[in-house]
Amino acid sequence: MTYRMNPGLFVSCPVREVGRATACAILTISLALGCTTASSRAAEPSVLRVPAAAGPVAVAVESTQIAAGSADDWELVEIGGQTRVAAQLAPRVAADGTVAGVGSLVLAVIPPTAASPNSRHFRLQRRTATDVTGATVFKLIELDHATLKVVERDKPVLAYNYGTIVNRLVPETDRRRARACYVHPLWGLDGEVLTDDFPRDHYHHHGVFWAWPHVVVAGQEYDLWTNAGIEQRFVRWLHQETGSVAAVLGVENGWFIGQRRVATERVWMRAFPAGGSERTLDLEIYLVPLVPLSLQGVGGKSYGGLTVRFAVKRADDTVITSPVGTTREDLLETPLAWADLTSRFAGAPGRSGGAIFIHPRHPNFPPTWLTRHYGPLCIGWPGVDARQYEPGQPHRLPYRIWIHAGDRTEEQLRTAYADFTAAVNAQWNDASRPDAAGK
Numbered sequence: 109m110t111y112r113m114n115p116g117l118f119v120s121c122p123v124r125e126v127g128r129a130t131a132c133a134i135l136t137i138s139l140a141l142g143c144t145t146a147s148s149r150a151a152e153p154s155v156l157r158v159p160a161a162a163g164p165v166a167v168a169v170e171s172t173q174i175a176a177g178s179a180d181d182w183e184l185v186e187i188g189g190q191t192r193v194a195a196q197l198a199p200r201v202a203a204d205g206t207v208a209g210v211g212s213l214v215l216a217v218i219p220p221t222a223a224s225p226n227s228r229h230f231r232l233q234r235r236t237a238t239d240v241t242g243a244t245v246f247k248l249i250e251l252d253h254a255t256l257k258v259v260e261r262d263k264p265v266l267a268y269n270y271g272t273i274v275n276r277l278v279p280e281t282d283r284r285r286a287r288a289c290y291v292h293p294l295w296g297l298d299g300e301v302l303t304d305d306f307p308r309d310h311y312h313h314h315g316v317f318w319a320w321p322h323v324v325v326a327g328q329e330y331d332l333w334t335n336a337g338i339e340q341r342f343v344r345w346l347h348q349e350t351g352s353v354a355a356v357l358g359v360e361n362g363w364f365i366g367q368r369r370v371a372t373e374r375v376w377m378r379a380f381p382a383g384g385s386e387r388t389l390d391l392e393i394y395l396v397p398l399v400p401l402s403l404q405g406v407g408g409k410s411y412g413g414l415t416v417r418f419a420v421k422r423a424d425d426t427v428i429t430s431p432v433g434t435t436r437e438d439l440l441e442t443p444l445a446w447a448d449l450t451s452r453f454a455g456a457p458g459r460s461g462g463a464i465f466i467h468p469r470h471p472n473f474p475p476t477w478l479t480r481h482y483g484p485l486c487i488g489w490p491g492v493d494a495r496q497y498e499p500g501q502p503h504r505l506p507y508r509i510w511i512h513a514g515d516r517t518e519e520q521l522r523t524a525y526a527d528f529t530a531a532v533n534a535q536w537n538d539a540s541r542p543d544a545a546g547k
Contacts, residue, residue, distance in 0.1 A: 154536045156184065156230040158218055161530040162523050165218045166380045166388045169534050170200050174232070176212035181235035181352070184216050186228060193218055195232060196353035198378070204502040205374025205394025207346055207358065215353045217380055217388075229537075245381055246355035248348060254288075256348075258355045258379055264295045265379050266389065269315075270342040270359060275306040284311040289340040289361045289373070291316035294389075294416075297382055297513040300456035304419035304483060313417035313484060316509070318373075318393055320412045322404035322494065323363075325370050333412070338365050340373065347376075355379045372396040385513040386524075393505040395497075402496045410441040410476040410488030414507060416464060418483045420451040425459075426481040427451070429518050439479045441492065446525045447477055449485055450515050460513045463521060465528045467506035 158165055174197060182195040196215040200208035214232060221228065246265075249257040254271025257264065268291055278285040284306075292315025293301040303315040312334045319340075321333035330338035346358030356378050363371040374394040380387065393414070405412030420426050428435055430447040439447075445468075450461030464485055466474055471489065478486040489505065497503065508528050516524075 155187065156214070156232065156534060157537050158228045158230065158534045159530040160225055160227055161220060161527045163220055163527040164383055165220075165527055165531045165534070166216075166390070167218065167531045167534045168198075168213045168215050168378060168390060169536065170211060171197075171214050171232070171536065172200070172211035174212055174214075175210065176200070182214075182232060183235045184214075184218070184230040184232055186230050189221065189228065191219065191221065191228075191230075194235070194352045196351040198349055198351075198354070198356045199347055199358070201358070201376055201392065201394075203504070204396055205346075205358075205360070205372075205376070205392075205504075215351075215356075215378065215380075217353060217383065243352055244350050245352060246350035246379070248350060248355065256357070258357070260355070260379070260381055263299065263382070264293070265355070265387070266291050266294050266316075266377075268357060268359070268377065270345075270361075273305070273314075275311075278306060278311050282311065283335045287312075287314050287317075287335065287340075288342055289317075289359075289375075290314050291377075294462075294509075294511070296453060296456055296460045296462075296511060297385060297387060298456045298460065300453040300460060302418055302453055302460070302462060302511065304417045307417065307419075307483070309482065310417075310484075313415070316391070316414075316416050318414045318505075320403045321406050322402075322412070324402040324404075324494070325365065325399060330365065332363065338363055338370070340364075343372075346374065353380065370397070370399050370401060372398060387511040389509040389511065391507045391509060393507075395503045395505070397497045397499050397501065399499050400496065402494045403490055404494035405476075405488040405490070405492050407492045408440060409478045409486075410492050411478045411484075411486035412491075413475070413487045413489040414464070414505065415484055415486045416449075416462065416509070418449050418451065418461070418485070419453060420449075420481075420483050421454060422452065423482040425452045426483075427515070428479050428481060428485075429516065429521055430477075430479070431518075431522070434518055436481065438481060439477060441476045441478070441488070443474045444477045445474045446521065447479055447485055448510075448516060448521050449479070449483075450512075456513075458513070459515050460511075461516075462512065463510045463516075463524065465508040465510060465525050467508070468529055468532055470506060471503060 176199040197212040200211040202208040257267045272288045274286045292305045294303045319332040323330045343360045349356040361373040362369040376392040378390040446465045448463035476488040
């Protein structure tokens with residue numbers, strides 16, 4: 109497992125993969141990484157209860173008893189069943205998006221079972237099964253000192269642009285010529301690029317991004333959506349990790365008006381391995397105002413928040429599906445728990461796409477959306493009415509981006525969202541009372 113954490117700027121070699129000996133050396137200096145004691149690492153959490161699901165369940169469950177970054181391989185073993193899956197211990201995230209001082213996030217992908225219990229129970233232990241791999245499947249590649257690329261077994265997954273990206277085809281006088289702190293490309297299962305950057309119809313759209321058109325500070329309005337007077341800038345890496353279960357990135361950015369930082373933005377991404385024709389990417393955005401400010405989306409449309417701009421070839425090839433059904437009409441200010449866009453993308457042998465799933469505990473759940481068949485899926489939070497936010501108060505915005513090859517029916521998408529909610533509701537229970545789950 110590659111495990112690196114640095115409160116300052118991260119300086120790296122072109123390809124970062126450390127072996128077991130290096131990982132052990134890193135763990136030896138755990139006090140520098142904020143890890144817990146050896147006795148705390150040796151403690152085991154209780155039984156993990158996972159609600160039944162029809163598909164694979166990609167979990168990220170907090171444990172305060174075992175520290176992140178252990179060089180030993182771990183596994184989840186089903187109690188009363190045959191399932192054993194690799195587990196990875198990533199850092200816990202504090203309420204403000206920083207790395208928590210103790211504990212870990214236990215990451216695993218639990219396959220479905222032919223049986224139909226109400227829930228399944230697993231114990232976390234050091235890996236003993238020879239058929240459960242603990243080998244790192246991801247790697248991180250630094251590109252041009254501005255972009256970090258995530259790769260799984262030599263197949264591209266995503267690129268996070270922490271540095272400034274400039275498109276010289278955009279006029280120099282256009283403030284939309286440069287941007288930073290966003291994901292692009294986001295790749296599909298067949299290596300096709302799903303997202304667009306600097307599209308000619310909307311230069312300011314950029315892959316997977318989060319921005320607000322109305323930001324008011326001290327009575328003055330700014331536009332983070334198009335970088336009008338305010339912009340996002342990279343501050344530092346919080347964490348970079350690759351393992352057998354996921355690639356994990358944590359980054360801190362700032363919202364800057366000139367040289368003044370008015371808000372801190374911390375972002376965590378967890379990319380899980382591709383499984384057949386699907387891939388899971390969890391995304392958490394933590395906003396912490398440093399001064400009183402208000403946020404507002406655009407009236408009548410509601411964009412302002414997380415947006416994915418898909419690189420569709422033809423709008424009339426695009427199908428958008430949501431809990432209100434499949435439609436070829438755009439949705440405006442529509443409250444949704446999820447929405448999917450499927451179309452044809454350059455480089456793919458057939459149709460493909462992706463869905464955004466809203467975490468059930470997202471603020472103001474379900475938020476309103478704007479969907480466009482030419483490419484954007486826009487989540488509107490806090491919505492079209494301005495809301496004031498006080499300094500120092502963190503706000504967590506959690507999502508899952510679910511990538512798939514081929515078309516997906518409304519029923520299949522509802523099932524995939526149900527698998528997500530099963531992951532969200534996984535929890536530890538008293539080891540002596542596994543049947544007490546949820547009580």
